[in-house]
Amino acid sequence: MANNRGVTYQGPGKVEVTDLDYPGLVLRDGPGVHPDNVGRECPHGVVLKVLTTNICGSDQHMVRGRTTAPEGLVLGHEILGEVVETGPGVEFIKVGDVCSVPFNISCGRCRNCKEGKTGICLNVNPDRPGSAYGYVDMGGWQGGQAEYVMVPYADWNLLPFPDRDQALEKILDLTMLSDIFPTGYHGAYTAGVTTGSTVYIAGAGPVGLAAAVSAQLLGAAVVIVGDLNEERLARARSFGCETVDVSKGDPKDQIAQILGVPEVDAAVDAVGFEARGHGAGAAKEAPATVLNSLMEVTAAGGSIGIPGLYVTGDPGGIDEAAKVGALSLSLGTGWAKSISFTTGQCPVMRYNRQLMMAILHDRVQIADAVGATVISLDEAPTGYAEFDSGVAKKYVIDPHNVTGKAA
Incomplete structure (x- = not known):
């Protein structure tokens, strides 16, 4: 044997x-x-x-x-x-x-x-x-x-x-x-990416990059990838993506510089529960940051794919709520804009x-x-x-x- x-x-x-x-x-x-x-x-x-x-x-x-x-x-x-x-x-x-x-x-x-x-x-x-x-x-x-x-x-x-x-x-x-390829594709597909879409992907790790490739495969007109890590953002640019450095401020302002408007048709959360803040707060963990940001930058009636992992037990969570997967989400923003979410394993x-x-x-x-x-x-x-x-x-x-x- x-x-x-x-x-x-x-x-x-x-x-x-x-x-x-x-x-x-x-x-x-x-x-x-x-x-x-x-x-x-x-x-x-x-x-x-x-x-x-x-x-x-x-x-x-x-x-x-x-x-x-x-x-x-x-x-x-x-x-x-x-x-x-x-x-x-x-x-x-x-x-x-x-x-x-x-x-x-x-x-x-x-x-x-x-x-x-x-x-x-x-x-x-x-x-x-x-x-x-x-x-x-x-x-x-x-x-x-x-x-x-x-x-x-x-x-x-x-x-x-x-x-x-x-x-x-x-x-x-x-x-x-x-x-990661099906997971990235699932994120883009469930976000409704199609021919001519503008897309914002939070996270330039392997799943985020796979989601960017998938958005291109699905026919997106513009794919924007956001992250704190310049080396990862450079990899996104290497195959034709626009990029946003979220350590420099709110993504919607940089998205507006790229598209002329501060919103996209579809968005993907490829970060998950260990998310960090934006701008001056980028060094601190803030697990609801990405989801709340995506609700802001997604156009009314749009969709958010969420392949990023969220858990029900996190011993290292920043507070007691985070330790059981309870995040402070601005659900009212998503409701008011009729935004659809898709979560879970691909x-x-x-x-x-x-x-x-x-x-x-x-x-x-x-x-x-x-x-x-x-x-x-x-x-x-x-x-x-x-x-x-x-x-x-x-x-x-x-x-x-x-x-x-x-x-």
Whole structure:
């Protein structure tokens, strides 16, 4: 039996690469595993040799100690891999298939799955609707920042690539299909971006940049990206976006300089609950800042897509309300302007095949846009530290050096 190693959370600010059990077709007990999920048999599952697995900003929330994640949790929900073992209930996925793994774990059988709401599957997490690999309060399914991982309901969940050689050639683009590309697209799509739209995206991290690429793909006339980090803003400008430095003041004033009016047709929150203030308050955390700002700059009747993460438990929240996810929102502004919101996990399967086709046919270069940077599994702790410092990179862990770019 092969060995296995993976990246584990070891307390605020600390991750380690540790030895793990080789995955079987059963959900074993471990950090974060819900008691009702322990021993859950998965004859419908497969074991993947992980080819690439990415560090996500959502992982950083846990590593910073801003969630209730338990120590020892195996991290990683952005996974691309090769099937090395199939369960007896798997009919269509074959050993040797190279596949993208949606970060949402879903059964394909419940009411929500049948309606395409795979981010809120009713059967995979005893705590609440919705699940994900290697994430707090998501049922305890082991994360994919490892050499091997088990994927349940494989015929339903996996997106196999049509040609292995082509997939390996475009692996740095295709690895973004597990989360950030569909998530960014979901943010832009649910904000109503279409041909000729003007769009403001708050946040120039990987999800914000993916949302900007998606807005361009959807036909936006002008895409404006706001952030505090000049290196990230420069990356947005590199593929044709306008930018706003929110440390210099209210975004609406800078938007007005770009468009001639202080509002946009559609807006996306790619920041989430660790938002900071604008202008002179930019150094201080102010978790409602982005949502309140987006309600101001979105035109009446417009929509806001909210792929940025908000949580119900934040030990590091700035006050008691923030610690339970209660923010001081100017909902009256949104109500008066008839603004629509879409929140929650992106239902990755709603978009991933279409976005795969856009990648395979060279309609989009998402890896370049988000600054894909390959590292080895052993370099993961360094990657987490550098990503947390604000570098304009998307770290891609390559446990088996299939890209030839890992140290």
